[in-house]
Amino acid sequence: MAKPKKASKSSKEAAVPASAQPSLSVSWPAFKPELPVVDLDIQLHPATPKIALISSFFPRSLCREYVAFLKTLPLQTTPARPKRGEAVRVNDRFQIDDPMLAARLWENTGLREAILENQDLKHLWGGEPIGLNPNIRVYRYTKGQYFDCHYDDSNALILPSQPPVPVKTTWTCLLYLTSSAEGCIGGETVFYPHDRKSAAEEIAVPLETGALLLHKHGNDCLLHEGREVLDGEKWILRTDLCIKR
Numbered sequence: 001m002a003k004p005k006k007a008s009k010s011s012k013e014a015a016v017p018a019s020a021q022p023s024l025s026v027s028w029p030a031f032k033p034e035l036p037v038v039d040l041d042i043q044l045h046p047a048t049p050k051i052a053l054i055s056s057f058f059p060r061s062l063c064r065e066y067v068a069f070l071k072t073l074p075l076q077t078t079p080a081r082p083k084r085g086e087a088v089r090v091n092d093r094f095q096i097d098d099p100m101l102a103a104r105l106w107e108n109t110g111l112r113e114a115i116l117e118n119q120d121l122k123h124l125w126g127g128e129p130i131g132l133n134p135n136i137r138v139y140r141y142t143k144g145q146y147f148d149c150h151y152d153d154s155n156a157l158i159l160p161s162q163p164p165v166p167v168k169t170t171w172t173c174l175l176y177l178t179s180s181a182e183g184c185i186g187g188e189t190v191f192y193p194h195d196r197k198s199a200a201e202e203i204a205v206p207l208e209t210g211a212l213l214l215h216k217h218g219n220d221c222l223l224h225e226g227r228e229v230l231d232g233e234k235w236i237l238r239t240d241l242c243i244k245r
């Protein structure tokens with residue numbers, strides 16, 4: 001197999017990535033019913049402490065509302081040919097720098113408490129968690145679309161709070177908004193713990209509507225892919241966990 005690629009090239013020290021669409025402001029749907037609807041429980045994957053899952057992070061009704069809303073955004077289909085050094089990603093994407101949404105996902109969902117109050121998992125985050133990456137990415141994968149094997153980078157940025165806080169990202173956060181419950185077949189996020197694409201060693205995380213998948217990134221990132229969607233639509237929202245630096 002060819003050498004796995006980085007997910008994307010982004011500035012190592014940037015408050016707003018050049019590739020974001022900064023001029024646009026988005027009125028995201030409110031978190032209704034008020035979140036969390038259940039006590040958030042962070043479950044480490046039985047095969048590795050580099051993957052964790054929070055089920056029912058969003059209730060199914062809110063996922064449905066988000067998908068209906070996200071469909072109205074100007075998603076861009078990936079160029080067929082990736083830039084040199086980038087992984088092949090075939091999907092439709094919307095990216096925005098939105099500190100307000102990042103703060104709401106951290107403060108108004110129960111995520112902050114779930115992470116900060118879990119003493120058993122404290123050593124995993126790489127430092128003191130302080131928020132989420134304002135760089136929000138929305139992906140839609142339709143039939144035949146996928147994200148080939150790659151590693152996610154850690155990025156250094158400044159959270160635009162009062163006062164601004166220098167942080168670095170340590171874990172990728174993927175919010176699954178659809179699954180087989182909505183008719184999406186395939187699209188699992190698959191990890192390869194030994195840096196090679198081997199079916200025998202794969203850790204496949206199936207889509208689960210409303211679940212938040214967290215996986216360690218940067219130097220500790222597992223090789224991973226978004227497997228091809230065979231039917232229906234896979235919708236995810238991506239941000240990253242930020243620690244103080």
Ligand SMILES: O=C(O)CCC(=O)C(=O)O
Nearest residue numbers: 007152188189225226238
């Ligand atoms: O779509 C997926 O399941 C994986 C997405 C991913 O790897 C990424 O956004 O870096």
Ligand SMILES: [Fe+2]
Nearest residue numbers: 007151152224
């Ligand atoms: Fe990734």
